[in-house]
Amino acid sequence: MANYKMHVLVCGGTGCLSSGSGQLADNLKEVLKEKGLENEVQVLKTGCFGFCEKGPIVKILPDNTFYVEVKPEDARIIVDEHLIKGRKIESLLYKVPETKEIISDSKHMDFYKKQMRIALRNCGFVDPENIEEYIGREGYQALGKSITELSSQDVINIIKESGLRGRGGGGFPTGLKWEFTYKNKADQKYVVCNADEGDPGAFMDRSLLEGDPHSIVEAMAICGYAIGASKGLVYIRAEYPLAIERLQKAIDDAREFGLLGDNILNSDFSFDIEIKFGAGAFVCGEETALIQSMQDNRGEPTTKPPFPAESGYWGKPTNVNNVETFANIPAIINKGASWFKSIGTEKSSGTKVFALAGKVNNVGLVEVPMGTTLREVIFDIGGGIKDGKKFKAVQTGGPSGGCLTVNDLDTPIDFDTLLAKGSMMGSGGMIVMDEDDCMVAVSKFYLEFTVEESCGKCTPCRIGTKRLHEILEKITAGKGTSEDLDLLKSLSTVIKDTALCGLGQTAPNPILSTIEKFWDEYTAHVIDKKCPSGQCTSLLQYVVNPEKCIGCTACARVCPVNCISGKVKEVHFIDQSKCIKCGACQAACKFSAIDKK
Amino acid sequence: MSKIKSLEELKNLRAKLQEKVDIREKGDKIEELIQVRIAMATCGIAAGAKQTMEDFITKMNEEGIKNVVVTQTGCMGYCHSEPTVEITLPNKEPVVYGNVNKSKVDEIVTKYIKNGELVDGIIPVAYETI
Numbered sequence: 001m002a003n004y005k006m007h008v009l010v011c012g013g014t015g016c017l018s019s020g021s022g023q024l025a026d027n028l029k030e031v032l033k034e035k036g037l038e039n040e041v042q043v044l045k046t047g048c049f050g051f052c053e054k055g056p057i058v059k060i061l062p063d064n065t066f067y068v069e070v071k072p073e074d075a076r077i078i079v080d081e082h083l084i085k086g087r088k089i090e091s092l093l094y095k096v097p098e099t100k101e102i103i104s105d106s107k108h109m110d111f112y113k114k115q116m117r118i119a120l121r122n123c124g125f126v127d128p129e130n131i132e133e134y135i136g137r138e139g140y141q142a143l144g145k146s147i148t149e150l151s152s153q154d155v156i157n158i159i160k161e162s163g164l165r166g167r168g169g170g171g172f173p174t175g176l177k178w179e180f181t182y183k184n185k186a187d188q189k190y191v192v193c194n195a196d197e198g199d200p201g202a203f204m205d206r207s208l209l210e211g212d213p214h215s216i217v218e219a220m221a222i223c224g225y226a227i228g229a230s231k232g233l234v235y236i237r238a239e240y241p242l243a244i245e246r247l248q249k250a251i252d253d254a255r256e257f258g259l260l261g262d263n264i265l266n267s268d269f270s271f272d273i274e275i276k277f278g279a280g281a282f283v284c285g286e287e288t289a290l291i292q293s294m295q296d297n298r299g300e301p302t303t304k305p306p307f308p309a310e311s312g313y314w315g316k317p318t319n320v321n322n323v324e325t326f327a328n329i330p331a332i333i334n335k336g337a338s339w340f341k342s343i344g345t346e347k348s349s350g351t352k353v354f355a356l357a358g359k360v361n362n363v364g365l366v367e368v369p370m371g372t373t374l375r376e377v378i379f380d381i382g383g384g385i386k387d388g389k390k391f392k393a394v395q396t397g398g399p400s401g402g403c404l405t406v407n408d409l410d411t412p413i414d415f416d417t418l419l420a421k422g423s424m425m426g427s428g429g430m431i432v433m434d435e436d437d438c439m440v441a442v443s444k445f446y447l448e449f450t451v452e453e454s455c456g457k458c459t460p461c462r463i464g465t466k467r468l469h470e471i472l473e474k475i476t477a478g479k480g481t482s483e484d485l486d487l488l489k490s491l492s493t494v495i496k497d498t499a500l501c502g503l504g505q506t507a508p509n510p511i512l513s514t515i516e517k518f519w520d521e522y523t524a525h526v527i528d529k530k531c532p533s534g535q536c537t538s539l540l541q542y543v544v545n546p547e548k549c550i551g552c553t554a555c556a557r558v559c560p561v562n563c564i565s566g567k568v569k570e571v572h573f574i575d576q577s578k579c580i581k582c583g584a585c586q587a588a589c590k591f592s593a594i595d596k597k
Numbered sequence: 598m599s600k601i602k603s604l605e606e607l608k609n610l611r612a613k614l615q616e617k618v619d620i621r622e623k624g625d626k627i628e629e630l631i632q633v634r635i636a637m638a639t640c641g642i643a644a645g646a647k648q649t650m651e652d653f654i655t656k657m658n659e660e661g662i663k664n665v666v667v668t669q670t671g672c673m674g675y676c677h678s679e680p681t682v683e684i685t686l687p688n689k690e691p692v693v694y695g696n697v698n699k700s701k702v703d704e705i706v707t708k709y710i711k712n713g714e715l716v717d718g719i720i721p722v723a724y725e726t727i
Contacts, residue, residue: 004715011721012717012718042714042715044716044717044719046717046718046719046720046721047675047678047696047718047719047720047721048677049721049723059721113725114724115723115724115725116724116725116726116727117674117725117726117727118727120674120726121727123670123671123672124636124671124672124673124674124683125634125670125726126670127634127669127670128671129669130668133614135610135611136611136615139611141607141608141611144604148603203639203640206638206639207638207672210638210639210671210672211638211670211671211672212671240639242639257600257601258600258601258602259601265602265603265604266602266603331727361677362677364674364676364677365672365676366724367674367724
């Protein structure tokens with residue numbers, strides 16, 4: 001065994017590194033060597049601790065002391081006072097801003113209680129292909145309890161009281177949906193799990209199915225018991241082969257163990273699950289289009305009412321829920337409705353899983369109680385913006401959502417608050433943007449997506465989104481006019497009011513949201529013909545700086561369209577009308593004499 | 598495996614699994630068992646986790662370490678540092694390492710698993726789980 005008696009963990013995350021943690025680690029090693037302690041105390045660099053606002057972070061083991069804002073010069077005092085004399089250095093301990101209370105152990109810090117994994121409770125702890133590991137962690141207890149000790153109405157009441165709302169984006173109270181389906185009488189009912197996850201950049205459902213497929217199997221069976229269905233279907237997008245494989249294994253193993261199939265646990269409740277594959281259409285994430293697709297029809301939405309709870313798959317009462325909604329069910333049955341209600345906000349109980357992506361340091365899957373602010377997710381858990389750039393906006397809710405700015409960062413996240421700010425929580429996609437992202441280009445990207453994915457059934461969406469996209473292409477090519485901006489706004493409103501389904505109704509959201517919050521960028525594109533963030537290449541100009549150009553002709557020689565003129569030792573000139581904005585000239589110039597404006 | 602026929606049976610199975618009675622019955626000394634869990638979701642696999650798993654198994658064979666269980670697991674949430682691996686030495690808290698490539702595997706096996714000596718690259722746990 002090693003003879004290290006103590007360990008000094010220095011955060012090597014990007015944020016702390018840029019504040020000198022690398023130098024700090026080196027200094028610590030040097031001082032320890034000086035004192036002859038290099039074989040007793042080990043200095044280690046770790047990944048990001050997450051508390052980047054207070055970096056550089058140092059954690060001492062085994063006493064778990066947590067130091068914040070440690071400077072490279074503090075290395076000596078840490079070794080002398082703490083490591084040798086055993087005295088904690090008060091000035092380096094974390095002080096809670098409001099109460100000035102000093103907290104020396106990270107386990108007691110609010111920051112580390114920010115994430116709470118309920119839906120993801122087993123992800124990373126069990127082998128998803130091993131049913132026994134799931135059973136060892138309370139698996140199938142909730143199903144057992146439901147079918148042996150509770151009635152259907154009991155189960156429904158628990159889910160209603162918990163306040164669980166649909167995690168696919170709609171936020172409809174799950175217990176209520178189950179009750180509607182329960183109350184509709186029919187000879188056959190269906191439980192459907194929506195695993196289509198079409199939002200670009202979203203991977204919450206994929207991770208759940210890959211990491212803990214049994215929780216979905218168990219939840220669907222519980223739902224079947226509650227509403228009176230004996231058949232379940234999972235509609236999963238074909239682009240998730242690993243999730244499909246693991247889910248199928250989970251279903252097969254559950255059958256083998258008697259937890260699916262006829263007479264589960266010797267009761268008269270029978271339930272089985274079948275997997276249906278999507279074929280690449282975003283619109284099939286909409287429940288009525290999904291049902292059409294499962295019936296081997298083209299995925300086109302149908303009018304609601306009738307809602308699927310009344311008439312869904314093959315005209316029978318059907319309960320459609322999202323993967324994450326289901327993942328919460330076993331935990332709620334096991335731990336109780338009031339436990340779940342105690343987490344989150346008054347109108348949105350529980351937690352939400354977010355797929356944090358974009359220009360943050362710690363991209364990944366985070367699960368936080370509702371009510372956590374955007375700032376906490378992006379800067380605390382996410383570790384702040386990459387490469388030290390400035391935060392510009394965060395896009396939530398995928399192609400149906402909008403952008404939130406610096407002014408919205410302290411908004412507590414839940415179903416209703418983000419809607420009020422012009423976006424929506426959606427299914428949990430959260431894409432962070434920095435100063436180099438062009439907001440007009442962002443809405444163009446989302447429109448490109450919705451134009452491609454529109455099923456074509458209704459005119460407002462089929463033709464309307466296409467026209468919106470064309471206008472955005474005009475603007476980003478530098479050919480937009482102010483009339484175009486007016487048209488964007490009015491057309492967006494019309495489409496929102498008249499489209500048949502959620503895809504069309506929410507397609508204009510990115511435009512409306514960015515036009516409202518980033519009006520300056522739109523006018524810059526249209527009136528000044530400039531892209532402030534430098535992303536729209538058509539609006540960029542490469543210009544020779546006459547004060548730096550020495551006439552070496554390097555740029556002219558590499559220009560693929562020969563648009564650079566000038567004699568040797570004379571300032572060169574780029575003809576903008578011929579320039580194709582390839583940037584080869586700037587790359588070739590050794591005197592930084594070519595600017596991109 | 599025969600079908601579970603009652604809630605009672607399910608509860609008993611859970612209790613057995615929690616105590617890892619099966620492993621005891623097989624004679625392995627559970628007190629000395631080392632657990633290596635490798636995040637094997639799409640992000641991990643894309644970053645090379647399958648190779649990481651093979652490298653672990655190979656290296657541990659080379660070093661003659663036998664009381665070890667290597668399994669796959671789902672996404673631990675540290676997508677920014679894949680491949681990620683969680684190592685639980687007997688009677689110790691689990692430790693998660695990130696960016697585990699072949700040379701890191703060698704380092705972890707020879708220093709941490711064999712000698713209990715921590716190495717660079719620990720990912721601090723950022724969440725509570727119920």
